[in-house]
Amino acid sequence: MKIGWIGTGVMGRSMCLHLIKAGHEAYVYNRTKEKAADLIEAGAVWCDNPAEVASKTDTIFTIVGYPKDVEETILGPNGVLANCSEGKTIVDMTTSKPQLAEKIHADAAAKGVDALDAPVSGGDLGARNASLAIMVGGEKEVFDRVLPLFEAMGKTIQLMGGPGTGQHTKMSNQILIAGTMIGVVESLLYSYRAGMDLDEVIDVIGSGAAGSWSINNLGRRIAQKDFDPGFFIKHFVKDMGIALEEARRMNLALPGLSLANQFYISAMAMGYENLGTQALYKVFENMNTQN
Template identity: 70%
Template sequence: MGLKKIGWIGTGVMGKSMCGHLITAGYPTAVYNRTPERAKPLVDMGATYCASPAEVAAASDIVFTIVGFPADVEEVYLGENGIIRNARPGTVLVDMTTSSPSLASTIAAQAAAAGMHALDAPVSGGDLGARNATLAIMVGGEKDVFDRVLPLFNIMGKTVQRMGPAGAGQHTKMCNQILIAGTMVGTVESLLYAVRAGMDMDAVIDVIGSGAASSWSINNLGRRIAKGDYDPGFYIKHFIKDMGIALQEARAMNLSLPGLALVQQLYIAAQAQGLENMGTQGLYRACLTVNGME
């Protein structure tokens, strides 16, 4: 395949597990994270720690990134000490951050101008999907480059699909986040109703999670809410970022998404209550406060 040396930038909730699967599969891997301690589990598995994205880029045939915000993506790829200025021609760049479709297109164009290849490949499935290698991976970019990287994607995910040219992976992830936004509000309000009515949350989920109301949110995040577990599989602050990207793209397409705009405001209210570092199921905590139930 010709992609033997792996570079990985971003070893947070998702990236640590995803990179770990590649190391376990036997790929020599160089890693970088702004907080070095978070990369230690991967170094313990055999990865080499690098001092900067530039160092990772120089050592790799293919560089994966999964960082926080579009501004982080821009810095990592386009900055003075970033990937494109320091990688070799022929290097394949794969951004798995949920980011802006327009930024993905810009990175692809600048990578091509430098003799490199770029894919945007955001994921869905949360921390469980990352740990269990069952992620859905939605990819934008050239088909021949996608085909070269596919064996690596298959190590990290269960459903892998090329969606079109550069930016198409990010557009698909926006569709995903719009749908999740609506189902999360439904999950939270359904369980609030159950508690106010004196019902047992798990018993309710057992029934409604197996019928027409079944969703990943109720059957996974609903269970966490029932346990009082608000640890992040995906941070509230990152979900607010994703909804903002989707609304910005929708405005550019002259598209009205009032449901998404409402959900974003609910999550901003949760952020205002200091809950931004909780998982997305932390919206339940914010709604408890609003309803005087906490």
């Protein structure tokens, strides 16, 4: 299959590479060409813009930064949809706004183009290992057609409902992670102050009732003082903002998420926006620095 791929960042690069290794012909675009170098070396064809990607391929995947990037990339005058012919499929894997996913679906349908919203969870490790959770919104017929491509990138793949439901599921995911990360960093900071070996602590508590993906994966990175991004803080702040916006629209109070959001905004203010979400540890560490 001829697939298009727009967005070759921390996760997108690995995801596209899995499709190339599965034998698909890939046409790629990224704002910074250097970030697609390994894909081009693996056989991908470079395109100069999203329009060129769309014109040359059958199924076009996008995984970009922010909703405004999604809107420009897919719905802009030089974007994907404007250059899609009838029968093609657009799959947006960015974590974005549910209402934007619904608009993309509607605009695409009016042109005879299929669309799915399919955000993912699992970070850089899940992307590299093709073990992502992929939560999909859209029509079952389209989902079934794209499923073999999803299976090259993830292990848990679920159609959640109609357009936008993939994004709503991802918001549920991010809400849970936001609160969990506070627990992870406070737990490990407490252990550190108590003079414990953090890896040994994780060995024990990560296998009991307190076990979670965050403690067993991001906790290990904290123990090694590895704050490189598997998922950027700046993108997590974006995600929490979308979830809070949707909650307000539903007249729903989420005080735990609001608190976590404030801590991550503090991380941004400290200059940590390009570090991984586990760098929340540094915020709490700074708050508790003894003079």
